[in-house]
Amino acid sequence: MNVPAGWYDDGSGRQRWWDGARWTDAYAPAAGATSSSQPRLEAPTYSSATPAQDTPDAGSRATPxxxxxxxxxxxxxxxxxxxxxxxxxxxxxxxxxxxxxxxxxxxxxxxxxxxxxxxxxxxxxxxxxxxxxxxxxxxxxxxxxxxxxxxxAPPATAAPSDTPGSTSESRPTPEEIGASAEEINRSNGLTTYDDMPDFYPCVGQYVYDSELSDESVQLLVDGRDPLESERELATQVITDATLTCDPQG
Structure with a gap:
């Protein structure tokens, strides 16, 4: 509620001037002294409480x-x-x-x-x-x-062979070439020529007599690709050997 302006006890035991809205810096003279500027009033029954004291802001919020x-x-x-x-x-x-x-x-x-x-x-x-x-x-x-x-993955043109790789520069024999071709075909699931005992020896001799270098022939026997420069020739030799040695053409 609003308290009218006047002298009131501000809680310290001294009379202080309340201007109707807030406390001022004016204090009433000590006991026995007179004040000609403002009348001196008795403190109301609620003088111990500070009028219109600031209250907590209703809009304040707690820490989230x-x-x-x-x-x-x-x-x-x-x-x-x-x-x-x-x-x-x-x-x-x-x-x-x-x-x-x-x-x-x-x-x-x-x-x-x-x-x-x-x-x-x-x-x-x-x-x-x-x-x-x-x-x-x-x-x-x-x-x-x-x-x-x-x-x-095995090589695209031939499966790996169990035949140990040779570092010799000599040309493999027709028997070695034929045995390697037989082993490679069987590892790839090709059994067409199993009933043709002369097929693989014929292939071995044909490859042996071809123009392939000794190194490329050895690589074929080992189950690897021939030299890059002779890949087309090796493909042609193997194709011709198959057609030549297959009795059914």
């Missing part, structure tokens, strides 16, 4: 503890989710941050912005984490696919 906690969890979860090996842990932390921020959003008399930012960061962090995980998996799969053919 839950909002800050949710925001902190969202930031930590985002960092963890960016590491594929920690993605699951980061996802759990992000979920916790989102839930805590959501609860903080409905807390009364508390600022809302930390909760809103925490929810946004949680969603963005989840998207970033999933993106990083997918890219990591794709790159890993691509690297494995690139390395597998080089390490495990």
């Amino acid at each position: 503890i839950l909002g800050f906690i949710g925001l902190g969890l969202a930031v930590i979860g985002t960092v963890l989710a960016c590491f594929p090996v920690l993605f699951v842990v980061g996802a759990v932390v992000l979920l916790a941050g989102f839930v805590v921020s959501l609860i903080g959003l409905f807390t009364k008399n508390a600022a809302k912005w930390p909760s809103i930012v925490g929810m946004v960061v949680s969603v963005v962090g989840a998207v970033i984490g999933v993106t990083v995980l997918v890219v990591s998996l794709v790159l890993t799969s691509s690297a494995l696919n690139d390395s597998s053919p080089a390490e495990n």
